[in-house]
Amino acid sequence: QVRLVESEGGSVAAGGSLKLSCGFSGGYVASMAWFRQAPGKEREGVGCIYIIGGLIQYTDSVKGRFTISLNSARNTVYLQMDNLKEEDTAIYYCAATPLAVHWDVNLQPSQYRYWGQGTQVTVSS
Numbered sequence: 001q002v003r004l005v006e007s008e009g010g011s012v013a014a015g016g017s018l019k020l021s022c023g024f025s026g027g028y029v030a031s032m033a034w035f036r037q038a039p040g041k042e043r044e045g046v047g048c049i050y051i052i053g054g055l056i057q058y059t060d061s062v063k064g065r066f067t068i069s070l071n072s073a074r075n076t077v078y079l080q081m082d083n084l085k086e087e088d089t090a091i092y093y094c095a096a097t098p099l100a101v102h103w104d105v106n107l108q109p110s111q112y113r114y115w116g117q118g119t120q121v122t123v124s125s
Contacts, residue, residue: 002027002114004094009119012084016123020079022094022116031101034068034079035109036090036121043093045107049077050100057106062088084123091118 007021024032033048047058047068056068067080077094095112105111 004116006116006119009121011122017082023076028098029096032077032096035093038090043109048106086123089123093118
């Protein structure tokens with residue numbers, strides 16, 4: 001059973017930065033992703049990283065602002081968020097699966113078996 005533990009989020013002014021981490025343990029992970037869910041909205045894929053090979057994909061709204069990285073030695077994936085906007089306010093979740101998710105669906109929540117506890121990120125004007 002894979003366990004995912006996310007760092008705490010936080011509150012930041014628009015234009016600021018936050019970095020989230022997600023430590024994984026307890027089993028094999030091939031793909032990991034970050035999702036977010038704002039009040040009244042569906043869960044949205046932010047970005048995905050393939051543990052073997054390191055390929056990364058981002059949703060269009062965060063390209064150039066968010067960066068996903070992996071520290072293999074620490075079994076931790078990071079989400080660096082820069083130039084944050086009010087519309088980035090949401091609960092952020094990391095997710096993982098032992099499968100190498102197909103590129104075309106790697107930002108779909110249904111592809112991931114394990115989920116972190118979620119952490120609130122609030123961006124104010």
